[in-house]
Amino acid sequence: MELRKDPITRSWVITGDDVNEPAPRTQACRFCGPTAQPAQMIATVPGLDGGAWSARSVVHPQALYHIEGEPGRRGDGLYDRMGPVGAHEVLLENPRHDGHLWNVSDAEVERFLRLAAQRIQDLKRDSRFKYISIFKNHGEPAGQEFDHPTSQLTATTFVPRRVLYELRAGRDYFETKERCVFCDILAQEERQGVRILEIRGDYAAFCPFAPRVPYETWILPRSHEAAFERTGSGRVGSVADLASLLRRTLQRIRTVTESFHLVLHTAPNNLHPSSSLGYWKTLDDDYHWHIEILPIVEAKAKSYTFKEVYYSPVASETAVKRLRDAKI
Ligand SMILES: [Zn+2]
């Protein structure tokens, strides 16, 4: 497998013929119970109330990225390619097979969030890694891989395209207004109140003005902060609020659909800032971490429209009403 850069959109893709056969989905869980298989442990967050652990990170059994070596980025005429150096981890959200982020205690969700923050902090110490992604695919249409409650983490030698767009947009807005675009969006949403789903302490959940899918929901801190992984340090109370808001938001979304993608967008690694990408200087002021939840509702998709222009047949103002009124 290797990474190739699309010379037009400048996005990296991972490609090759060396694809692992996906393990057949069985009832047996590889992460718990009598069928558990040995996993290469990376980090563990101690358990609550005497439990052995509450959240832990292991190497992905079919890792797309591998920690050893140098990316060996090289040109091929106008093309760019490099080896899939990085990290690919499975984050076990809970020891219990049925311990999902929406049905466990806030304290358990908080432990998982702390594990996520620790893993990002740890991997950012490796200057080869430009970006750490944390995401969750839940439900068959979302491409869920494991039955056990899990999220995944990748550390990559490049910044993923969607995040690059956000970084550039954040920098451009800051250049003219000297303000963070995410802070401004949230301030306006709080003023207008038509798309705010819930506010809990320093965190807000809202449905974005221009959603890519029906019921798209974002969670972000109301105080400006570029890096998610700094959240846990020092401001102990607020991680609990975030955990609670995340759990409640997922509960609401699950009244509409079981399947969703969740992704955390945080600041890239600026340990060794790239000189060619100019977004580093004001990064701490112009970027603002957030969680995006993209529910998968019964496809009324218009296939062309959906691929080239997002088509979302439920307006955010309608979506937020239904989610607010959900019995949770
Ligand atoms: Zn399990």
Ligand SMILES: [Zn+2]
């Ligand atoms: Zn901000």
Ligand SMILES: [Zn+2]
């Ligand atoms: Zn984002």
